[in-house]
Amino acid sequence: MSLLSRTQTAAVQWKILVTGASGFVGGALCARLREHGAFHVFGTGRRDVAIAGYTRADLTKPLDIDVRPDIVVHAAARAAPWGTRQAFEEQNVVATRHVVDFCERNGLPRLVNISTSAVFYRNEDQLGLTETSPIGPRFVNAYAQTKREAETIVEGYRGSWITLRPRAVFGPGDTTVFPRIVRAAREGTLPRLRRRGAPAKADLVYIDTLCDYIRLAALSPLSGSYNVTNGEPVETEAFLFGILARLGIDVPRRSLDPRVALAAAAAIEWFFRVARPRDEPPVTPFGVGAIAYSKTFDVAKLVADFGPPSVSVATGVDRFVASLACAAA
Secondary structure, eight states, X not given: OOHHHHHTSTTXXXXXXXXXXXXXXXXXXXXXXXXXXXXXXXXXXXXXXXXXXXXXXXXXXXXXXXXXXXXXXXXXXXXXXXXXXXXXXXXXXXXXXXXXXXXXXXXXXXEEEEOXXXXXXXXXXXXXXXXXXXXXXXXXXXXHHHHHHHHHXXXXXXXXXXXXXXXXXXXXXXXXXXXXXXXXXXXXOOOEEOOSSSOOEEOOEEHHHHHHHHHHHHTOOOXXXXXXXXXXXXXXXXXXXXXXXXTTOOOOOOEEOHHHHHHHHHHHHHHHHHHOTTSOOXXXXXXXXXXXXXXXXXXXXXXXXXXXXXXXXXXXXXXXXHHHHHHHO
């Protein structure tokens, strides 16, 4: 029975395999799907995790597990702003090729590819980006470039596929974005940027909203690429500093011109690549650019096909702050 016809059948429990299940998005998705009750959830990841249906697997090698899923959600990736080109190539491009190969060998399940809005990024303001906005040929870093390369691999898949491009995922369990901001604030390396004109604006998406969109995309017959945000742009610095203040963390007092901050971040990154390649620098050009420039997205296509966000930004922030406060207690 096809995925589309089975969608009409009551009480179907889908076999769904989530890669990257030991990470932020993949782990949250597995938990959300189990709450939903319509899925038999399997997961893979690089770390050992004591949950039912989970198998430790290194996707830089061919994927060979005893599961024949109806749906595969590929959420595994190297999502850090720092790393070697080889690491990004292996964990984003090679890993995606292995996931597609697994799907080709196991009945052509529906494939949901979790990409990133970073494929669009340039070091400039970008407002109202749509799914048809230009991508490449130059990219802001190896992460963005290898995630775009991974998208092209998925686009060649013989089965049903869809790519979601979330922007600035936040919420309980975040191990990538906000921990770096908190560390920079505490170490005094998080600058306040003096922009000319209006403050920079940013779109973002709360983790539960993203997980609900992934679930809807998994059960949909639709294909193509979708930008995924809450559709509620915020002033970037005010949003970040507001969360820091609620956590009792001092917000930056010194301010820099964005061009100076970017140049300084580039110099620091160069030094770490040469002298301390195993260590992540305290600040990167990618991190500065995320604060310095506006990045907003038109999500009309997403909302038309999958409905409005399930959790607002304000509610998401309250839940996120509460989770951080509990973790610090």
